[in-house]
Amino acid sequence: MEPVLKVSDLTKVFTGRGHADLTAVDHISFELHSGECLGLIGESGSGKTTVVNMITRLLDASGGSILLDGRDITRVRGKELRMAYRKMQMVFQTPADSFDPRRTLGDGIGESLRNLGLSREETKKEVARLLTECGLTPDFAGRYPHEVSGGQCQRAAIARALSVKPRLLICDEATSSLDVTIQKEIVALLNELRSQRGGELSILFICHDIALVQQFCDRVLVMYRGRIVEQGIPDAIIRDPGDAYTRRLIDSIL
Amino acid sequence: MSEVTVRKQKIKKDTVRIRLILFGSLALLLLLCSIFSDYLTPYDPYLQDLGNAKAPPSAAHLFGTDRYGRDMLSRVIVGSRTSIYSTLLLVGIVTALGTAVGVFCGWHGKWIDTVLMRISDMFLAFPGLVFAMAVAGVLGGGLQNAIIALAAISWPKYARIARSQTLAQKETPWLKAALLSGSGTWKILFKHVLPNIIGPILVTSMLDIGTMMMELAGLSFLGLGAKPPTAEWGSMMSDTRSLLTTRPWVTLAPGFAIFVSVMIFNLLGDTIRDYADPKSRRR
Numbered sequence: 354m355e356p357v358l359k360v361s362d363l364t365k366v367f368t369g370r371g372h373a374d375l376t377a378v379d380h381i382s383f384e385l386h387s388g389e390c391l392g393l394i395g396e397s398g399s400g401k402t403t404v405v406n407m408i409t410r411l412l413d414a415s416g417g418s419i420l421l422d423g424r425d426i427t428r429v430r431g432k433e434l435r436m437a438y439r440k441m442q443m444v445f446q447t448p449a450d451s452f453d454p455r456r457t458l459g460d461g462i463g464e465s466l467r468n469l470g471l472s473r474e475e476t477k478k479e480v481a482r483l484l485t486e487c488g489l490t491p492d493f494a495g496r497y498p499h500e501v502s503g504g505q506c507q508r509a510a511i512a513r514a515l516s517v518k519p520r521l522l523i524c525d526e527a528t529s530s531l532d533v534t535i536q537k538e539i540v541a542l543l544n545e546l547r548s549q550r551g552g553e554l555s556i557l558f559i560c561h562d563i564a565l566v567q568q569f570c571d572r573v574l575v576m577y578r579g580r581i582v583e584q585g586i587p588d589a590i591i592r593d594p595g596d597a598y599t600r601r602l603i604d605s606i607l
Numbered sequence: 608m609s610e611v612t613v614r615k616q617k618i619k620k621d622t623v624r625i626r627l628i629l630f631g632s633l634a635l636l637l638l639l640c641s642i643f644s645d646y647l648t649p650y651d652p653y654l655q656d657l658g659n660a661k662a663p664p665s666a667a668h669l670f671g672t673d674r675y676g677r678d679m680l681s682r683v684i685v686g687s688r689t690s691i692y693s694t695l696l697l698v699g700i701v702t703a704l705g706t707a708v709g710v711f712c713g714w715h716g717k718w719i720d721t722v723l724m725r726i727s728d729m730f731l732a733f734p735g736l737v738f739a740m741a742v743a744g745v746l747g748g749g750l751q752n753a754i755i756a757l758a759a760i761s762w763p764k765y766a767r768i769a770r771s772q773t774l775a776q777k778e779t780p781w782l783k784a785a786l787l788s789g790s791g792t793w794k795i796l797f798k799h800v801l802p803n804i805i806g807p808i809l810v811t812s813m814l815d816i817g818t819m820m821m822e823l824a825g826l827s828f829l830g831l832g833a834k835p836p837t838a839e840w841g842s843m844m845s846d847t848r849s850l851l852t853t854r855p856w857v858t859l860a861p862g863f864a865i866f867v868s869v870m871i872f873n874l875l876g877d878t879i880r881d882y883a884d885p886k887s888r889r890r
Contacts, residue, residue: 435791438786438787438788439789443783443784445783445784446780447780450779451781452784453782453785453803454781454803455802461781464788465787465788465790468790510784513788517789
């Protein structure tokens with residue numbers, strides 16, 4: 354079966370001005386299968402976010418290719434890119450900043466629905482349904498980002514990401530800025546949403562907390578200085594880390 | 608202790624609101640005065656009465672009369688229309704033009720940004736009023752050309768503010784989220800970028816009303832703005848400056864009008880800045 358996401362030899366070089374070029378991501382390749390949850394861990398500066406930004410095309414890749422559902426999206430622009438965004442969505446690290454402070458959560462969630470051509474009424478109904486599905490009440494649609502807590506905001510962000518029924522959901526440190534109990538709730542929510550959708554929803558879960566990855570992910574990639582140094586099943590890696598950095602990472606927690 | 612600070616902040620906030628209402632209504636009064644200037648003048652501002660020329664202020668002519676016997680009060684009131692309208696028009700043009708250029712540069716980036724910003728650097732490198740005089744000189748006198756000249760030198764400031772604000776907006780997660788929602792460029796610019804950057808730009812333009820009014824009056828004073836017999840404060844001062852020592856009221860009346868209206872708009876601008884400041888909005 355064709356993977357939902359196939360990344361080959363993806364590279365990002367930031368051209369230095371007056372100093373040496375920086376290779377933030379160095380020829381990384383991986384596949385993400387339908388219904389799978391893939392963890393991506395690594396310390397700050399290891400290139401996790403750069404990888405995500407290239408996959409979501411917020412940043413242009415210097416080399417390599419990205420295949421989403423069999424379509425090459427490495428260089429697409431405009432309308433084609435907007436089509437790609439119907440299959441791939443993202444939840445950001447800072448919940449409060451991921452909604453326009455001047456618009457209600459309902460506006461934010463409904464934006465992609467409106468872009469899909471739904472009427473105002475249909476959008477309102479769908480937003481209410483999505484909010485309920487993500488553990489909030491429909492009246493959250495009328496609230497502003499500063500009026501809700503971080504956890505509630507992140508639930509709304511998940512609702513927004515799911516509004517287009519994406520095949521791939523990218524969570525860029527989606528739990529990092531939340532406290533431990535809320536982290537658990539968000540991960541439980543993601544788990545529930547994934548099992549409801551059967552094999553339809555794949556998740557790329559970026560995180561620096563290996564314990565969380567162990568609970569949640571089917572497979573994990575460890576990034577260090579722009580390369581993937583290790584990959585496999587979380588339990589196996591924790592039991593028997595093959596790479597020096599991975600060992601350090603695990604030692605630092607236990 | 609904490610109660611004391613809370614109280615202090617509350618009082619400060621209240622004064623901002625009171626100032627906003629006060630200066631806002633004064634500015635509104637000024638605007639109404641200029642809109643209905645035709646009905647407020649005690650005499651025809653263009654009617655000459657040579658027998659009564661250069662008369663000092665009296666009950667009949669509060670500000671006296673000029674060298675053609677025209678009532679100064681009427682001329683100052685009618686002049687407010689030219690002065691205030693052209694100032695507001697100028698500020699409007701400059702704000703819209705500068706914001707458009709700045710948002711475009713900040714959003715598009717790349718070479719277009721570099722080219723337009725270097726052009727704006729060039730405009731900023733000239734001494735403003737001198738450059739405006741040159742432009743007005745090339746285009747010929749007249750109020751319209753004075754506005755064009757001043758617009759040409761004033762837009763870079765707004766373009767810079769709008770550009771830096773747009774660049775900051777581009778980095779925010781909510782804008783990335785809007786991109787991922789599949790919204791087109793125009794939708795994002797008008798729904799997300801513009802509403803979030805317009806605050807500081809509007810404050811700047813409010814503060815600029817006073818300066819622009821002075822510069823327009825300055826150009827008119829130099830004979831590059833409104834042409835006689837049009838009543839405009841700057842040109843009225845210029846026409847009568849030879850009378851300053853002997854008949855000071857003729858020059859001082861439009862000068863006083865400029866002073867008062869610039870003052871009102873500056874204070875209003877300051878107040879709006881205080882009001883828009885997020886620190887003063889915090890409870």
